[in-house]
Amino acid sequence: xxxxxxxxxxxxxxxxxxxxxxxxxxxxxxxxxxxxxxxxxxxxxxxxxxxxxxxxxxxxxxxxxxxxxxxxxxxxxxxxxxxxxxxxxxxxxx
Numbered sequence: 001x002x003x004x005x006x007x008x009x010x011x012x013x014x015x016x017x018x019x020x021x022x023x024x025x026x027x028x029x030x031x032x033x034x035x036x037x038x039x040x041x042x043x044x045x046x047x048x049x050x051x052x053x054x055x056x057x058x059x060x061x062x063x064x065x066x067x068x069x070x071x072x073x074x075x076x077x078x079x080x081x082x083x084x085x086x087x088x089x090x091x092x093x094x
Contacts, residue, residue, distance in 0.1 A: 007063055011055035015048040 027037040069090035078088045
């Protein structure tokens, strides 16, 4: 579940969260300096959604390129040996 959150949810919501923090800061600044605060609803939503999708794609590409075993390894599935389950593993080819 944590892998899913870090790979999909966090990169997608990162631009929206950054914009929300900026709105919070600018609203406090505008109140102190008698200005008009920016409106959250009038934000650059298409740009934020696009950047979230790009960041999610980049996280997926990074995960795909930097995980897994060596290309010359053989996958051995989980099996039952002596009444115990032996987990799967990657073995070097012989």
